[in-house]
Amino acid sequence: MNASAEAIAAKPSTVTADKLGQDQSTATTVGEITSANPRMRCREVNVWYDDNHAIKDVSLDIGQNEVISMIGPSGCGKSTFLRCLNRMNDTISTARVEGSIQLDDQEIQDKSIDVVPLRARVGMVFQKPNPFPKSIYENIAYGPRIHGLTNSRAELDELVETSLQRAGLWKEVKDRLDASGTSLSGGQQQRLCIARTLSVSPEVILMDEPCSALDPIATAIIEELIDELRAQYTIAIVTHSMQQAARVSQRTAYFHLGDLVEVGTTDDIFNQPQHKLTEDYITGRFG
Amino acid sequence: MSPTLLLFVVLAAMALAYHLGRKRAIRVVGGVSQINRLHSLPAYYGYYAALWAGLPALLLLLFWIGLQEQILTALTVAELPPEVTADLSEGRLSLLISDIRSVATGNISSGEISPEVAAAAEHYHRLEGIADLALWGLIAALVLAGTAWGWQHAKPSFRARNRVESIMMLVLILFSSIAILTTLGIVLSVLFESIRFFQKVPWTEFLFGTKWSPQIALRAEQVGASGAFGAIPLFTGTLLISFIAMLLAVPIGLLSAVYLAEYAPRKVRSWAKPVLEILAGIPTVVYGFFAALTVAPFLRGFGESVGLDIASQSALAAGLVMGIMIIPFVSSLSEDVINSVPQAMRDGSYALGATQSETIRRVIFPAALPGIVGGVLLAVSRAIGETMIVVMAAGLAANLTANPLESVTTVTVQIVTLLTGDQEFDSAKTLAAFALGLTLFVVTLILNVIALHIVRKYREQYD
Known part of the structure; x- marks a missing residue:
C-alpha cells in the first residue's frame, strides 16, 4: 500500500483510497493506473458508438510480462x-476513439x-x-505468409510447429495437420x-473472454497456457469470471458503465476493494 | 346467371353462417360471461359453420363450371337427327357444334343456319337454362345444409378449434398439391410427346447426331426431303453462348459483390443495390433487341475495322448481352454468401494484421466459395434456359462451331421456331421441340440440384 500511496501522490489522476463511490458516475479511477515497466500506456481514452459514450476517460498502463x-x-x-x-474498433464504422494510446512510446x-x-x-x-x-496447418501458416516471415517451406513448417507447441496443441494435432481447423473441439x-x-510473434496479446465458450477442463488448460505465456508476452484479458481473473492475472481493472472504477493488484482488488462499486461487484451484489 | 354472382352469394352466406355459428355458441352457454365453458373460442364455432356452408358449395361450383359445357354439348349432339351426324368427320362435327353454340348465344355462325342447327341451338339454350337453375338450387341446398350442420354443432362439448385446424390443413394440402400436380403434369406431357418423337427418330441419333435440319417431306420426291435431328449443334451452340455469358457475368458479378459486401460505405450500397436490381428487372425482350440492334451491329462494324469477319448474329453478341442480364443474379447471390461469412472470420484475420484484400482473398473467398459456386451454377442454368435474347440475337442455322464470331443457334431458339406458326402436331418436326424441351429440363434440373446441394452443404458449416 505504501508504494501505491507514493504513486498516487505523484499522479493527479488517481485518488486516495477512501471508500467513496456512492457517486455512480465517478470520473476518476481508484488505485494505481501506472505500471513499473509499461508496454502500453493509455491516457484519457474515450470511445463513442454514434452517440453512445462507451468508454469515458480511461487511463491505464499495461506492463511488461504481466497479465492484467x-x-x-x-x-x-x-x-x-x-x-x-x-x-x-476501426472495423466498426460507427466507432470513434479519442485519447492517447501508446505502444512502447509510439502513439x-x-x-x-x-x-x-x-x-x-x-x-x-x-x-x-x-x-x-482451412486446414490446421494453413490456419497457423496464414499470419507468417501474409507478413512474409519465412523464406522457405522448412522454416514455415518449423514456425507452425513451434507455434502449436507454445499453445500446447502440437501433441494433439501433429498427425493431422491437414485436417480442417473447424474439426477440432472447442478448446x-x-x-x-x-x-x-x-505465429506472428506478437509482443502483446489481447484476449476477449477466451474461455467463455469452453468447458471447465478446456478452460483450465487455457489458463495454464496463459500463465506460461506471461514469461514472454504481455497479456490483457477480458473475463466474466472473477475466479479466472483471480487465477490468471497479477493486476485487475474493474470497469463500470464505461468508467474504469478501480485498478490494482489482483490480490488487493479481491481482498480489499477500495471502491463501493468494486466491492459490490466482487461480492456478487450485482453483475 | 353468372358464376361470379354465385360466388359472391356463397361468400355472403359464409359470412352469415360465421355469425350464426358464433352467436349460437355464445347463446348455448348462456352469454358472453360464460364462454369459458365452451371448448373453443366462439369464433371457432363461427368458422366451423362458415367452412361447412362455403366449401362444399364452392367445390361444386368449380366442378360445374368445368364440366357444364361438355355435358351440355354431349346432350345436344345426342339429340341431333342421326342423318346429320352420320357421315361427319371429327373436324366437321366440332365445326357444327361451334355453330350450334354460336347460334345459341346469338353470335355469328359460319354459314347458313340449317333448321337442324337452329333446333339444336334452341335445345342447347334450354338445357343451359335448366342447368343454371339446377346449379342455383343445388348450391342453395348445400349452403343451407352446411350452415345447419355447423350451427347445430355449436355446443360446449364440440371441439371446434381442432376441427377448424384440420379443415385448414386440408385446404392447404389441396392448394400445395395443385402446384405439385401442375408441375408433374407438365413434365409428363413433355415426356409423353418426347416418347412419341423417339418412336419416329431414334434417341441415339437425337443425342449424338451432329446435323440438325428439322425437315419432314410432304412428298417423297421433294427437295430437302431428308430431315436430320442431331441435337449436338444446338447444345454446343447453347453452351457456347452460355459460356460467353458466364465469362462476362461471373467476374463482374463477383467483384461487384465483393465491393458491395466488403468495401462499399452504407450510402453507396443503399443506391447501388437497387440499381443492380433494376438491371434484373429489365424484361429479357428488351435485352434481346439491345443485343440485335445495338451490340451485334457494333461488333460487326468493329470486326470490319480490324479485318475480322463477325457474323451479324454472332454468338458473341448474344452471349455478351446475356452476360449483362445475368450480372445482377450472380452479384446478389454472391453478396448474400459473402455476407453470411461470420464477422469472426474477418476479425480473426484483421487481428493477425491482414489487410482487407488479403482477408477477402485468403479467408472470406475460400469460405464463401461453395456458396458462390452454387450461385454460379444457378446462373448457368438460367443462361441455358434463357430464350428471348437468343431468339432475337442468335442465328437459326445450326452450325457446329466453337468460334464465337460465327452464328450459332440454341435449343431454346429451335423450340421457338419449331412451335411458332401453323404446325401439325404429329410430325417429327414439331415433336422434336418436346424432346429438346425435355433434354433442356433434365440438364437444368441436374444443375439446380447440384447447386442447391452445394449451397445447403455450405450453410451447415456455420450453423
Whole structure:
C-alpha cells in the first residue's frame, strides 16, 4: 500500500483510497493506473458508438510480462477498451476513439500508423474460437505468409510447429495437420487461435473472454497456457469470471458503465476493494 | 346467371353462417360471461359453420363450371337427327357444334343456319337454362345444409378449434398439391410427346447426331426431303453462348459483390443495390433487341475495322448481352454468401494484421466459395434456359462451331421456331421441340440440384 500511496501522490489522476463511490458516475479511477515497466500506456481514452459514450476517460498502463484482467458487468466497456489496443474498433464504422494510446512510446491512435504491423505486434484472441475454414496447418501458416516471415517451406513448417507447441496443441494435432481447423473441439480450436496469434510473434496479446465458450477442463488448460505465456508476452484479458481473473492475472481493472472504477493488484482488488462499486461487484451484489 | 354472382352469394352466406355459428355458441352457454365453458373460442364455432356452408358449395361450383359445357354439348349432339351426324368427320362435327353454340348465344355462325342447327341451338339454350337453375338450387341446398350442420354443432362439448385446424390443413394440402400436380403434369406431357418423337427418330441419333435440319417431306420426291435431328449443334451452340455469358457475368458479378459486401460505405450500397436490381428487372425482350440492334451491329462494324469477319448474329453478341442480364443474379447471390461469412472470420484475420484484400482473398473467398459456386451454377442454368435474347440475337442455322464470331443457334431458339406458326402436331418436326424441351429440363434440373446441394452443404458449416 505504501508504494501505491507514493504513486498516487505523484499522479493527479488517481485518488486516495477512501471508500467513496456512492457517486455512480465517478470520473476518476481508484488505485494505481501506472505500471513499473509499461508496454502500453493509455491516457484519457474515450470511445463513442454514434452517440453512445462507451468508454469515458480511461487511463491505464499495461506492463511488461504481466497479465492484467479486465472485469465488470456486461456492457461496461471492457471489450471495447480491449479492442482499442490494436485498433480493432476501426472495423466498426460507427466507432470513434479519442485519447492517447501508446505502444512502447509510439502513439497508435495516430492515423499515419499502419495497423498491419501494429496488429502483428498486438495480437488478439476472441471470445468464440474462430479458426478459418482451412486446414490446421494453413490456419497457423496464414499470419507468417501474409507478413512474409519465412523464406522457405522448412522454416514455415518449423514456425507452425513451434507455434502449436507454445499453445500446447502440437501433441494433439501433429498427425493431422491437414485436417480442417473447424474439426477440432472447442478448446482445441481456441488453442489453435492462440497458436495462430503466436505465429506472428506478437509482443502483446489481447484476449476477449477466451474461455467463455469452453468447458471447465478446456478452460483450465487455457489458463495454464496463459500463465506460461506471461514469461514472454504481455497479456490483457477480458473475463466474466472473477475466479479466472483471480487465477490468471497479477493486476485487475474493474470497469463500470464505461468508467474504469478501480485498478490494482489482483490480490488487493479481491481482498480489499477500495471502491463501493468494486466491492459490490466482487461480492456478487450485482453483475 | 353468372358464376361470379354465385360466388359472391356463397361468400355472403359464409359470412352469415360465421355469425350464426358464433352467436349460437355464445347463446348455448348462456352469454358472453360464460364462454369459458365452451371448448373453443366462439369464433371457432363461427368458422366451423362458415367452412361447412362455403366449401362444399364452392367445390361444386368449380366442378360445374368445368364440366357444364361438355355435358351440355354431349346432350345436344345426342339429340341431333342421326342423318346429320352420320357421315361427319371429327373436324366437321366440332365445326357444327361451334355453330350450334354460336347460334345459341346469338353470335355469328359460319354459314347458313340449317333448321337442324337452329333446333339444336334452341335445345342447347334450354338445357343451359335448366342447368343454371339446377346449379342455383343445388348450391342453395348445400349452403343451407352446411350452415345447419355447423350451427347445430355449436355446443360446449364440440371441439371446434381442432376441427377448424384440420379443415385448414386440408385446404392447404389441396392448394400445395395443385402446384405439385401442375408441375408433374407438365413434365409428363413433355415426356409423353418426347416418347412419341423417339418412336419416329431414334434417341441415339437425337443425342449424338451432329446435323440438325428439322425437315419432314410432304412428298417423297421433294427437295430437302431428308430431315436430320442431331441435337449436338444446338447444345454446343447453347453452351457456347452460355459460356460467353458466364465469362462476362461471373467476374463482374463477383467483384461487384465483393465491393458491395466488403468495401462499399452504407450510402453507396443503399443506391447501388437497387440499381443492380433494376438491371434484373429489365424484361429479357428488351435485352434481346439491345443485343440485335445495338451490340451485334457494333461488333460487326468493329470486326470490319480490324479485318475480322463477325457474323451479324454472332454468338458473341448474344452471349455478351446475356452476360449483362445475368450480372445482377450472380452479384446478389454472391453478396448474400459473402455476407453470411461470420464477422469472426474477418476479425480473426484483421487481428493477425491482414489487410482487407488479403482477408477477402485468403479467408472470406475460400469460405464463401461453395456458396458462390452454387450461385454460379444457378446462373448457368438460367443462361441455358434463357430464350428471348437468343431468339432475337442468335442465328437459326445450326452450325457446329466453337468460334464465337460465327452464328450459332440454341435449343431454346429451335423450340421457338419449331412451335411458332401453323404446325401439325404429329410430325417429327414439331415433336422434336418436346424432346429438346425435355433434354433442356433434365440438364437444368441436374444443375439446380447440384447447386442447391452445394449451397445447403455450405450453410451447415456455420450453423
